[in-house]
Amino acid sequence: MKLLFEKRKASSVPALILVPFVSFLVSLVLTALLLEIFGANPFKTFAAMAVGAFGSSHGFAETLVKAIPLMMTGLGVAIAFRLRFWNIGAEGQLTMGGVAAAGVALFMERFLPGRSLLVGALLGGLLAGALWAGVPALLKTSLKVDETLVTLMMNYIAILYSEFLYYGPWRDPKGYGFPGSRMFSADAWLPRIMGRAHIGIWIAVALAIILWIVLKRTRWGFELQVIGASQRAARYQGIAVERNIVLAVMLSGALCGLAGAFEVTGISHRLQQGLSIGYGYTAIIVAWMSQLNPLAVPFVAIALAALAVGGDQVQMVMGLPAAMGVVMQGLILFPMLAGSLFTEYRLSVVRPESKASCPDPVEE
Amino acid sequence: MDFLTSVLTITIRAGTSLTIATIGEILTERSGILNLGVEGIMLMGALSAFATVFYTHSIALGFLVAIGIGGLLALLHAFLTTTMRANQVVSGLSITLFGTGFSSFLGQRLGPASNNFRLVGLRAERIAPLAPDWAEKIPILGAFLNQDIMTYAVYLLIPIAWFFLYKTRPGLWLRSVGEDPQTADAMGIDVIKTRYFYTIIGGMLIALGGAHLSLSYTPGWSENITGGRGWIVIALVIFSMWNPARAVWGALLFGGINAVQFRLQASGTSIPASFLNMLPYAGTIIVLVVMTWWEALSKRVGAPAALGTSYMREDK
Numbered sequence: 001m002k003l004l005f006e007k008r009k010a011s012s013v014p015a016l017i018l019v020p021f022v023s024f025l026v027s028l029v030l031t032a033l034l035l036e037i038f039g040a041n042p043f044k045t046f047a048a049m050a051v052g053a054f055g056s057s058h059g060f061a062e063t064l065v066k067a068i069p070l071m072m073t074g075l076g077v078a079i080a081f082r083l084r085f086w087n088i089g090a091e092g093q094l095t096m097g098g099v100a101a102a103g104v105a106l107f108m109e110r111f112l113p114g115r116s117l118l119v120g121a122l123l124g125g126l127l128a129g130a131l132w133a134g135v136p137a138l139l140k141t142s143l144k145v146d147e148t149l150v151t152l153m154m155n156y157i158a159i160l161y162s163e164f165l166y167y168g169p170w171r172d173p174k175g176y177g178f179p180g181s182r183m184f185s186a187d188a189w190l191p192r193i194m195g196r197a198h199i200g201i202w203i204a205v206a207l208a209i210i211l212w213i214v215l216k217r218t219r220w221g222f223e224l225q226v227i228g229a230s231q232r233a234a235r236y237q238g239i240a241v242e243r244n245i246v247l248a249v250m251l252s253g254a255l256c257g258l259a260g261a262f263e264v265t266g267i268s269h270r271l272q273q274g275l276s277i278g279y280g281y282t283a284i285i286v287a288w289m290s291q292l293n294p295l296a297v298p299f300v301a302i303a304l305a306a307l308a309v310g311g312d313q314v315q316m317v318m319g320l321p322a323a324m325g326v327v328m329q330g331l332i333l334f335p336m337l338a339g340s341l342f343t344e345y346r347l348s349v350v351r352p353e354s355k356a357s358c359p360d361p362v363e364e
Numbered sequence: 365m366d367f368l369t370s371v372l373t374i375t376i377r378a379g380t381s382l383t384i385a386t387i388g389e390i391l392t393e394r395s396g397i398l399n400l401g402v403e404g405i406m407l408m409g410a411l412s413a414f415a416t417v418f419y420t421h422s423i424a425l426g427f428l429v430a431i432g433i434g435g436l437l438a439l440l441h442a443f444l445t446t447t448m449r450a451n452q453v454v455s456g457l458s459i460t461l462f463g464t465g466f467s468s469f470l471g472q473r474l475g476p477a478s479n480n481f482r483l484v485g486l487r488a489e490r491i492a493p494l495a496p497d498w499a500e501k502i503p504i505l506g507a508f509l510n511q512d513i514m515t516y517a518v519y520l521l522i523p524i525a526w527f528f529l530y531k532t533r534p535g536l537w538l539r540s541v542g543e544d545p546q547t548a549d550a551m552g553i554d555v556i557k558t559r560y561f562y563t564i565i566g567g568m569l570i571a572l573g574g575a576h577l578s579l580s581y582t583p584g585w586s587e588n589i590t591g592g593r594g595w596i597v598i599a600l601v602i603f604s605m606w607n608p609a610r611a612v613w614g615a616l617l618f619g620g621i622n623a624v625q626f627r628l629q630a631s632g633t634s635i636p637a638s639f640l641n642m643l644p645y646a647g648t649i650i651v652l653v654v655m656t657w658w659e660a661l662s663k664r665v666g667a668p669a670a671l672g673t674s675y676m677r678e679d680k
Contacts, residue, residue, distance in 0.1 A: 143653060143660070146656070148400065148598075149595060149598060149599050149649075152595050153645040153646070153649050157642050157645050157646060160638040284461070285458075320473075321468070321473055324469060326461075326465030327466050330461045330465045333462070337451070338444055340450060341449055345449075
């Protein structure tokens with residue numbers, strides 16, 4: 001008897017839905033083992049995490065605060081990944097978005113009266129993210145330069161540039177050496193709905209729905225799907241592959257840039273240290289767990305945000321490192337990757353007696 | 365020590381971890397497996413080596429543990445990408461995400477109670493330079509001699525890896541698996557086994573590169589001690605066109621950028637530190653663009669043809 005993987009004709013829908021859930025459970029079990037090793041009670045720890053993330057209106061608001069940038073960057077990464085463009089530069093695009101939004105909010109007050117300052121700041125962030133992603137996209141389509149490395153290196157450059165600004169020319173002269181710019185005028189603040197959570201959550205959810213419609217129901221979405229499946233096939237159909245990749249990757253960067261603009265106008269109200277805390281990397285987990293489907297992104301983003309907030313809580317209550325949440329996030333991807341085999345392949349059992357009646361060329 | 369020799373000394377020291385990890389990644393990629401987990405494996409190597417040396421005071425044991433951890437993480441990558449046929453890019457990224465998070469977690473948990481269970485800020489034995497005092501007084505050559513045992517090992521590793529890859533039968537098998545797994549399979553080479561083996565060997569070397577950081581180059585543990593070196597390694601593999609003999613030039617170039625950065629900072633330049641710190645990353649992008657452009661012009665393809673694709677007999 002022998003086990004064989006047969007390629008399915010179409011992806012299995014139950015597997016598409018089951019795999020993320022099972023992966024989440026597996027990561028819970030692995031984390032529990034880890035907690036046991038380090039002498040912490042897993043059930044108490046998980047309970048503390050859940051209470052921290054959802055148990056109070058403050059906790060839930062903080063979960064949303066972290067979920068908003070994860071939704072935006074998760075959507076951005078998902079679009080790029082659908083094209084097999086491995087954009088791991090969401091972190092840098094988010095940072096540049098925050099920098100540009102802060103630039104508008106700090107220095108354009110005179111030209112943008114009233115609430116138009118906020119709109120200007122958000123547009124600035126969007127544009128900066130798109131341009132920052134446009135560079136690796138152009139390098140990829142014109143010179144075939146590896147995009148994973150360029151997008152990643154540009155993260156470091158963006159973060160160092162933002163550091164230069166808030167330690168240097170943009171530093172608040174009345175800030176007593178605090179690494180940050182002065183506070184924006186209230187016109188540039190994004191309205192809040194609950195605790196620190198702001199209306200960005202509604203914009204993010206709306207964008208997820210719009211993107212799903214664009215990808216599934218429009219001609220452009222269809223073209224992107226063909227490019228993602230096979231660039232050669234797309235060329236035969238007369239689709240402008242290079243132009244579409246650049247446009248889609250710039251859209252990906254725009255979403256990440258907007259995430260950064262939300263962070264500075266909605267949360268910190270200034271450019272300061274801590275704008276870039278790894279959302280752009282967690283976004284990769286969000287996108288992959290969502291199976292690159294925009295509609296799934298908000299749910300996964302909230303789940304991963306809860307792990308992060310719960311991780312902070314565990315640090316305060318049980319003295320465990322906050323990195324616990326990050327470890328759990330990382331552990332989810334492994335079962336997820338292993339499980340995706342079952343969406344594309346079917347496991348079949350080949351019995352020796354079947355060999356005679358139905359010769360299998362693969363049998364050894 | 366004259367100026368050139370001292371810059372060269374720092375350059376070689378900085379280039380050691382890069383070279384050893386680059387050779388590891390070259391061996392892995394030659395089998396057709398792209399491992400983007402380098403950054404995570406280097407971090408886990410650096411952490412495990414430092415923690416081991418801190419508690420056991422044995423540098424040899426530190427190396428061994430790092431090699432073991434690196435091998436395990438690479439085994440996970442090999443399992444996901446060959447047996448489970450997962451996407452190689454995403455699998456590698458997960459190794460990096462996990463390694464970054466887990467090393468930071470362990471760094472806050474493995475330390476002694478007296479340091480609040482943290483490893484940050486502690487000291488342990490470090491690898492000392494091997495050469496006698498008079499060696500560093502020799503111009504230029506002194507820079508090569510005044511190094512630790514890992515660097516000496518790298519001097520040996522470069523020609524050995526080159527010879528193995530281009531002049532031996534197993535090296536030929538390895539290259540054929542990365543170029544054309546179907547044909548290699550038909551020739552009787554076990555593609556899956558080969559890919560497992562060289563991914564694991566690669567992971568071990570990558571982790572050793574990380575161990576060199578925490579035991580010699582910047583002794584001690586700090587979160588994200590690699591600072592993107594794992595990603596620079598992946599660029600260096602492209603720069604070296606998958607040839608171990610060329611790995612040394614890229615590593616020296618980036619080691620040199622590091623050395624220049626140090627020198628400028630020490631000399632009190634007016635260029636803000638943030639911009640100086642961008643040099644290695646901007647340098648990587650420029651090198652990558654130039655190399656890709658040059659490869660296209662000269663019609664030379666360095667990358668193994670089957671790099672990044674999973675192999676399955678049934679799929680034919």
